[in-house]
Amino acid sequence: MxxxxxxxxxxxxxxxxxxxxxxxxxxxxxxxxxxxxxxxxxxxxxxxxxxxxxxxxxxxxxxxxxxxxxxxxxxxxxxxxxxxxxxxxxxxxxxxxxxxxxxxxxxxREGSMREFLLFFPDPFHFHLYAEMLYSIKTGKPAVEHVHGMPVFELFADPKYKEESVVFNAAMTSFSAVVVPAVLEVYDFSGIGTLMDVAGGHGFVLTSILKKYPEMRGKLVDLEHVTKGARQRIAELKLTDRCEVVTGDFFQSVPEGADAIIMKHIIHDWDDEKALLILKNCRKALGKNGKLILLEAVISEDNEPHPGKFVDLEMLIFPGGRERTESEYRKLFEEAGFKMNRVVPNKSPLSVVEAVSQ
Ligand SMILES: C[S@@+](CC[C@H](N)C(=O)[O-])C[C@H]1O[C@@H](n2cnc3c(N)ncnc32)[C@H](O)[C@@H]1O
Structure with a gap:
């Protein structure tokens, strides 16, 4: 036949x-x-x-x-x-x-994503996607291949001031999507001083402080970013209960807070660097301090999640990664924290809560 x-x-x-x-x-x-x-x-x-x-x-x-x-x-x-x-x-x-x-x-408009849209497909950023093959072959950020330096060094370089302004505005714009959804489901009461480590221009921290008038705040970030944070805090008349500190989280994290919040920070880094930041947070908090991450928690299965695309952004841009719940749990344990819970909400980011041991 x-x-x-x-x-x-x-x-x-x-x-x-x-x-x-x-x-x-x-x-x-x-x-x-x-x-x-x-x-x-x-x-x-x-x-x-x-x-x-x-x-x-x-x-x-x-x-x-x-x-x-x-x-x-x-x-x-x-x-x-x-x-x-x-x-x-x-x-x-x-x-x-x-x-x-x-x-x-x-x-x-409240919750406007205009500034985010002005960053994500902007030619500076978009151009990096043409170099995805480099990142897939090497596991390294395309930004270093194209511009010769890590992204957060690049943003601190006055030559890239314009790009840095666009990036920080985009982060604030994305926070405007996430924070109202987080405030709807997560109770921050009982925290005396909340420290936002790498808090950018302060949208997250100032929004929480506005809802909790008894709370004090501390924001840490690199020098070229803290100027923008000071400005926002002053505009919102929060200067008397919100301190701004310039610092490098790989060196140390300031003490004196009951809880630390970090939005979109741990996902910027590989496990080794993420661990260094978390260990510095653990040192700063002492025992029984609260750690609150706002991050995408991706599923282990094939389920669609926008975080699985943001994961590629992390590969190409800062050199980090999105993680599953068990990956966060493991990182926390190594850094001296115990994971308490993951609180999903209407935004693409979850609240990942841990307590220092
Ligand atoms: C993805 S942005 C998130 C900012 C802010 N948490 C938000 O969501 O709007 C990452 C932040 O990490 C800060 N950063 C990067 N390297 C840092 C370092 N070594 N020490 C302190 N902050 C750093 C950047 O300046 C930037 O503000």
Whole structure:
């Protein structure tokens, strides 16, 4: 009997339903993700959302206000409407409006992600993704390959001041997504002094201090960052109960707090460096101090989690990693902490709570 020729038979609708999305479309979507990313970035850079804040506008007017090419702008907004970001009011009307996701591109809106969108697909950052192969081959951050230095040294270099400003604003913007969700589910009461180690421009700490008027705060970060934190703390009139300290968490962490909070810090580092930071926190806290991490806790199975993509960002940018609950538990034990609990909430980050032993 002769071998049957291999004929690719397209799946029936029923088979497709059973096997999920069309695999070729799924690949195309994955390969072209950066087209959407670039279009969202460009729309954000042009301030399109703010121009639509008072209601729908014709693309001709948007093009005039943004000094862009009308037809090119139309094509970009039409594509973004396809992705659910902005909407064409009626097919072919060339009249565009905000959608619920686009509302979070408005500047000044509570929970606005505008500054985050101005960082993530920004050319400086985006360019590093073209070098992912380097990181996958070596396990090292592409940023060091491209710019010749680790990312937090780069941000401290006055040559990269602009990039540092964009990065810090993005961190604050992301905190605005995470912190309200954390405050909804996690009770910080009973903490006399809360120290935010590597607290950036202070969004996390100042938000907690505003909700807990009896609490005192201490923020630690590198010198070029603490200036921004001092400014925010002063603007919010919290200077009398919030101290700002310049310091390097690899050298030491200041004493005098009942609890330490760190958002998106441990994930920036490999196990060896993460352990060094945690051990310095343990020294600073003494026994029975609380350690509160705000981090993505990824699942061990194949379940989708945005943290599994952020993990690649950690590989390429600072050289860190996202971790599972058992990986956090192990790190804590080695550093002299016992994990208490993981508290999920509406944001992509969980509260990971531990107590020093
Ligand atoms: C990913 S950002 C997070 C900032 C802040 N926790 C937030 O979520 O907005 C990492 C922070 O670590 C700080 N950092 C990096 N290396 C440091 C070091 N050796 N000592 C203290 N802070 C450091 C950076 O300046 C930056 O503010």
């Amino acid at each position: 002769s071998a049957q020729p291999h004929v690719a038979v397209p799946p029936t609708a029923q088979e497709q339903q059973q096997t999920g999305p069309n695999p070729q479309q799924q690949l195309l979507q994955a390969a072209m993700g950066y087209v959407v990313s670039s279009a969202v970035y460009t729309a954000t850079k042009l301030g399109i959302a703010d121009l639509l804040a008072d209601g729908p506008k014709p693309v001709a007017e948007l093009a005039k206000q943004t000094q862009t090419h009308e037809d090119a702008l139309y094509r970009m907004l039409r594509a973004l409407a396809c992705a659910g970001i902005f909407a064409e009011v009626e097919a072919g009307s060339r009249l565009f409006a905000l959608t619920p996701p686009a509302e979070f591109l408005l500047s000044g």
